[in-house]
Amino acid sequence: MKRDKRKAGDGALEERIGDGTRADAASAERHEEALLSIRDVRKSYRMAGEEVQILNGVNLHIPRGDFVAIIGPSGSGKSTLMNMIGCLDTPTSGSYRLDGIEVKGLSDNRLAEVRNRKIGFIFQSFHLLPRLSAFENVELPLVYRGLAAKERKAAAETALAKVGLQDRMHHRPNQLSGGQMQRVAIARALAGEPPILLADEPTGALDTKTGADVLGLMEQLNSQGHTIVLITHDLDVAARAKRTVFMKDGLLSEERGGRT
Amino acid sequence: MKLSQGIRMAWKSILANKLRTVLSMLGILIGVATVIALVAMGQGSANEVSSQLKGLGTNMLSVNITGRGSDTTLSLPQAETLGDGVGGIEGLSPTVSGSVTARYGSKQTESAVTVEGVTPDYEDVQSFHPQSGRFIAPIDLTAYNKVAVLGVDTSEELFGAGVSPVGETILLNGVKYKVVGLLEPKGTSLTGSNDEKIIIPITTAQRMFQSAGVRTVSLKVATVDQMSAVTAQLETKLTEIFRGNTNAYRVTNQEDLKETVTSVSKTMSTMMAGVACISLVVGGIGIMNIMLVSVTERTREIGIRKSLGAKRRDVLFQFLVEAVTISSLGGLLGIACAYGACLIMTAYFATATQIELQVVLYAFLFSAAVGVLFGLFPANKAASLRPVDALRHD
Numbered sequence: 001m002k003r004d005k006r007k008a009g010d011g012a013l014e015e016r017i018g019d020g021t022r023a024d025a026a027s028a029e030r031h032e033e034a035l036l037s038i039r040d041v042r043k044s045y046r047m048a049g050e051e052v053q054i055l056n057g058v059n060l061h062i063p064r065g066d067f068v069a070i071i072g073p074s075g076s077g078k079s080t081l082m083n084m085i086g087c088l089d090t091p092t093s094g095s096y097r098l099d100g101i102e103v104k105g106l107s108d109n110r111l112a113e114v115r116n117r118k119i120g121f122i123f124q125s126f127h128l129l130p131r132l133s134a135f136e137n138v139e140l141p142l143v144y145r146g147l148a149a150k151e152r153k154a155a156a157e158t159a160l161a162k163v164g165l166q167d168r169m170h171h172r173p174n175q176l177s178g179g180q181m182q183r184v185a186i187a188r189a190l191a192g193e194p195p196i197l198l199a200d201e202p203t204g205a206l207d208t209k210t211g212a213d214v215l216g217l218m219e220q221l222n223s224q225g226h227t228i229v230l231i232t233h234d235l236d237v238a239a240r241a242k243r244t245v246f247m248k249d250g251l252l253s254e255e256r257g258g259r260t
Numbered sequence: 261m262k263l264s265q266g267i268r269m270a271w272k273s274i275l276a277n278k279l280r281t282v283l284s285m286l287g288i289l290i291g292v293a294t295v296i297a298l299v300a301m302g303q304g305s306a307n308e309v310s311s312q313l314k315g316l317g318t319n320m321l322s323v324n325i326t327g328r329g330s331d332t333t334l335s336l337p338q339a340e341t342l343g344d345g346v347g348g349i350e351g352l353s354p355t356v357s358g359s360v361t362a363r364y365g366s367k368q369t370e371s372a373v374t375v376e377g378v379t380p381d382y383e384d385v386q387s388f389h390p391q392s393g394r395f396i397a398p399i400d401l402t403a404y405n406k407v408a409v410l411g412v413d414t415s416e417e418l419f420g421a422g423v424s425p426v427g428e429t430i431l432l433n434g435v436k437y438k439v440v441g442l443l444e445p446k447g448t449s450l451t452g453s454n455d456e457k458i459i460i461p462i463t464t465a466q467r468m469f470q471s472a473g474v475r476t477v478s479l480k481v482a483t484v485d486q487m488s489a490v491t492a493q494l495e496t497k498l499t500e501i502f503r504g505n506t507n508a509y510r511v512t513n514q515e516d517l518k519e520t521v522t523s524v525s526k527t528m529s530t531m532m533a534g535v536a537c538i539s540l541v542v543g544g545i546g547i548m549n550i551m552l553v554s555v556t557e558r559t560r561e562i563g564i565r566k567s568l569g570a571k572r573r574d575v576l577f578q579f580l581v582e583a584v585t586i587s588s589l590g591g592l593l594g595i596a597c598a599y600g601a602c603l604i605m606t607a608y609f610a611t612a613t614q615i616e617l618q619v620v621l622y623a624f625l626f627s628a629a630v631g632v633l634f635g636l637f638p639a640n641k642a643a644s645l646r647p648v649d650a651l652r653h654d
Binding site for chain 1: 272564568569570574651
């Protein structure tokens with residue numbers, strides 16, 4: 001696969017991964033048009049020999065440009081749902097289509113490829129690599145995409161500029177404040193220009209003011225056209241999103257802002 | 261992911277744990293250094309042996325008469341005609357030898373000195389040349405002259421350093437001999453000092469030792485290739501002379517001797533190097549251990565990398581490169597240590613060493629291979645971590 005043009009690479013991936021499932025004509029129209037579409041997804045784990053059902057048939061459709069908050073108490077299955085959306089895990093049954101790709105049944109390697117191209121992760125505890133500079137952290141997804149150094153540099157610099165950290169590029173994470181670290185993490189999520197940003201409690205480790213700043217940045221990114229999925233247990237944080245869905249006992253229900 | 265990137269990443273994590281990395285590469289370092297130094301010592305001593313033998317002449321044959329009694333001795337005329345009809349013989353020199361006490365005035369040699377009774381041909385065959393005076397001449401043989409040519413050490417013992425003995429008279433077992441020549445210094449070879457000897461005419465020596473026969477005949481063969489052919493022909497002739505008694509003589513070949521000594525020392529050094537290889541394996545286990553610790557410590561890093569799109573092979577590659585970097589770095593330092601050790605051994609312990617580039621190359625490749633072999637298991641462990649579990653790890 002040719003890798004030097006990111007857009008071209010994307011297309012090729014879609015073709016390769018999407019082919020087998022695109023023929024799935026039975027899909028609902030909505031299912032087709034949505035950027036992210038989860039239908040009747042179930043997930044169960046074996047724990048101490050017992051089957052534990054975490055997700056009991058979740059349905060969720062997110063169109064391009066949306067800003068969705070998923071809230072729910074701990075143990076509701078929202079982490080599992082997040083792992084599912086982030087392609088860190090695959091559903092036991094049901095269908096999950098992300099940007100035209102059926103995720104269920106993909107091999108580990110293809111999942112890694114989907115994560116690399118389609119998803120930008122923003123974690124609660126930032127998850128920056130401590131030994132790398134801000135710049136090196138941001139370019140990491142592009143390293144795994146196989147881009148040349150010049151392209152990586154341009155993309156990483158653009159992403160860092162977007163979060164206002166162009167003058168902190170060569171600082172290590174331990175030389176940055178919490179808010180700055182989360183901005184670096186957001187820049188890393190943006191660097192690969194994925195269609196979806198997936199934020200897991202992005203303000204959880206920040207004080208109220210920096211948390212508000214980070215949320216402001218996310219709103220701004222959403223207004224620039226980035227689709228954002230935000231997972232939180234904080235109603236105030238969720239209120240900043242365009243739409244909120246509530247998770248309880250492995251099921252989703254729409255709270256506010258539209259359709260399920 | 262490219263190799264250069266992998267090496268940069270590996271280098272970063274090595275720098276982050278300097279002490280630990282150095283300790284874990286110690287095993288490989290010692291192993292490589294030992295292998296190279298031991299092989300170098302073996303090669304060095306083999307070289308020394310072969311150069312000593314070269315001093316004696318690699319194209320030399322010697323016939324030793326081991327039998328006793330009148331049936332099994334070689335008379336002087338027989339010895340001198342031994343080479344007749346045998347092709348490829350350049351020179352032949354029969355020798356009668358024994359040991360005597362030598363005395364000059366009130367000075368006496370501390371121990372007995374070897375006396376060799378020789379013919380004039382000895383000079384060319386054994387390449388002993390006088391630095392002053394003359395060598396034994398044919399007339400000395402026919403006239404039973406009591407003349408002697410001295411080795412430098414013997415001369416020094418009797419006359420003192422730098423004093424020419426030529427023209428002086430010495431006593432060998434109480435009989436007066438006139439010193440007519442002083443040999444060039446030849447140093448020490450496998451058979452002992454070449455400078456501690458007295459050379460007299462063979463006929464005079466036969467009288468002195470009261471032996472009619474010749475016990476040793478040295479032969480110079482034109483080329484090394486002809487050695488075995490000459491040896492075979494000589495054996496045929498000798499069997500004839502001794503009427504089939506093959507125990508009465510022995511033909512020794514310098515080339516055979518050299519091969520034996522060389523192969524013994526090579527076998528020794530190979531065996532020792534084999535033992536040293538075990539320490540390379542032990543070093544590999546050390547690296548595997550440290551890599552396993554590193555994988556556990558960096559589980560979360562692996563999770564983060566995987567969430568960003570690192571594939572199985574990317575993670576595998578990263579840890580494998582790290583293991584190989586550690587082990588080959590150990591190998592390189594080991595090579596440096598081996599060179600240092602060889603320099604010290606040669607300079608201070610007079611041990612001959614020769615480092616062969618080939619051995620260095622093999623040792624380095626072996627150390628890198630140890631990294632691959634023992635890095636594979638930890639790297640595979642890292643690569644097969646599930647991203648969900650790895651991210652949750654703390």
